[in-house]
Amino acid sequence: MPTSSIKRVACYVRVSTENQLENYSIDEQTDRLKAFCKAKDLTIVKFYTDGGYSGGNMNRPGLQQMLKDIKGKHIDMVIVYKLDRLSRSQKDTLTLIEDEFLSNDVDFVSMSENFDTSTPFGKAMIGILSVFAQLEKDQITERFTMGRIGRAKNGYYHGGPTAPTGYDYVDGELVVNEYEALQVKEVFKRFLEGKSINAIQKYMSEHYTNKYGNWSSHTLVLNILRNNVYIGKVKFKGKVYEGKHKPIISTEVFNEVQKLLTSTKREDSKTIFQKNPFKANNLLTSILYCKKCGARFCGNHGNYVCYSRGKTDRRKIIDPNCKNKKWNIQALDKIVKDEILEAALNKDYFNKIISTKKVDTIDNSKEIKKRIDEIDKQIIRMMDLYQVGGIPIEQISNRIAKLKKEKDTISDQLIGKKQTKLSISEAKGILSRSAMILGNGDLSQQRMVVSNLIDYIDIDDELIQIHWSFV
The missing domain is CATH 3.40.50.1390 (Resolvase, N-terminal catalytic domain)
Structure with missing residues (x-):
């Protein structure tokens, strides 16, 4: 003043x-x-x-x-x-x-x-x-929140311009980004094949890039596996609504992944990142589910038993009155092994299995070619930068090497083959080795065969329904 x-x-x-x-x-x-x-x-x-x-x-x-x-x-x-x-x-x-x-x-x-x-x-x-x-x-x-609730109820994504990997945000709506959608499917596919979160993150980081850079975080992989936006849903304030956007993952695949994510929880939260998610003490642990109440089965005193009936873990009880049958571990293991061997040795039985599944095929050749062209242009730009100077040759070399690795990875998909959770040829390859591994391999090797070929198994007293991972 x-x-x-x-x-x-x-x-x-x-x-x-x-x-x-x-x-x-x-x-x-x-x-x-x-x-x-x-x-x-x-x-x-x-x-x-x-x-x-x-x-x-x-x-x-x-x-x-x-x-x-x-x-x-x-x-x-x-x-x-x-x-x-x-x-x-x-x-x-x-x-x-x-x-x-x-x-x-x-x-x-x-x-x-x-x-x-x-x-x-x-x-x-x-x-x-x-x-x-x-x-x-x-x-x-309050008005802003009501507006966002209204958008969610009408099926519109409310996350703003930062779209989840696999989508672009255009005029207030999610639009599938085909190249990133391919990557999202790869994440789901590898998890269902039994790969750990750590292994998936490492593979994706080495072979792909997206609009946010690369797959540099374990959390990114886990969040994608848990995000129901990929099955066409939108979520706001704890409630889920049907979205207007196109799904990238089928509901069946998503639900199977959620079951596996739930089954792989340990006392140590880091386990899911560091260990094979299918490691357990019994062959079928983590893939057996009760058809009556929906709970998982666990091994208990020589039997596979529904958590709801066995009550060994209160957190996993869904219906305390469930009376689903207990199965002797050796007996049920043998039944499942015999089914796998039958699929491996009996061509007609194998064809019967795949005929009951709907083949979900996707031709990504257009988007793959588009990405290859982008990579080629980036490599040319990096070479130009080297010629004019200003960037250390080590940085340029590392960047070009990463781009070439991504190009090699996606170029392999240009042969026009159909992409599925587990291809028929991949299933046949695993089945061809199943007799030897199931007969002579250790438990972890046997479990890897089972978890690759089978998504999950429903138990309804005497009825055993195997859901195969190949379509």
Whole structure:
């Protein structure tokens, strides 16, 4: 504040389009402010005028110039005709008064409301104003939340412009990014084949890139496996709604993955990243499910038993009254092994299995070629950068090597083969070695054969239903 008792006053006037015909015209406000300052013996140094600007918008030229002059210490007091001339928002009004005016030793006066921050009453009014500002903020938040709930109910993704891997966000909707969708399918496929989260992350990071860079995080892989946006759902505030976007993963595949994710939980939360998710003490542990209540089966005193019936882990009990049959471990293991060997040795039986499955085929050749062209262009640009200098050759070499590795990986898919969870040829390859491994391999080797060939097994008393992983 200057040592002189004469205060340098700035008068701010504003009208929006709808107020031009009211008593708040620029001329009317100006005349009344001049009369007020004359009566109070105040010296007006400048009028700041915003004509045709909404009070809900802070980006007004007159207002911004006044704030600039305040920071330059050219103003001691700001006067407006009414509070709503400064802003229609209680929150913005409070911000201007506290953060822009008072923090720069500038008093604020509203002529109509007799609001003067240089008086005790005016200071008290700031507290009242803050209450209304918080109320306004809460109302805005409530309206915003209601809007997002409405969007979710109508099937629209509410995550903003940051679309999940596999999609682009276009005009407020999720649109499939075919090249990234290919990568998402690869993640699901590898997990169902028995690969650990750590192994999947390492493979994806070495062979693919996406719009966020590369697959640098275990968490990214796990979040993708758990995200039901890939089966056409949208979620908000704990509720799931049918989305308008196109699914990337089938509901069947997604549900099977969720079962495996649940079955692979350990006391140590790091296990899922560091160990094979199918490691257990019995051959069929983690792939047996109760058809009656939906709980998993576990090995217990020589038997496979439903968690709900065995009650060995309260967290895994779904129906405490479940009476599904207990199965002798050796007996059930033999039944499943015999089914695998039958599929391996009996061609007609194998063909019968695959005829009952729906083949989900996708031709990604167009998107793969597009990505190969992009990689080629990136490599050329990297070579150009090397020629003009400025980037160390080590960085360029590493980047080109990574691009070439990605190109080699996706080029292998251009032969036109159909992509499935586990291809017929892959299943035949595993089956061809199954007799030797199931007969002579250790438990972990046998489990790897079983977990690769079988998604899960439903148990309904005497009825055993095997869900094969190849289609």
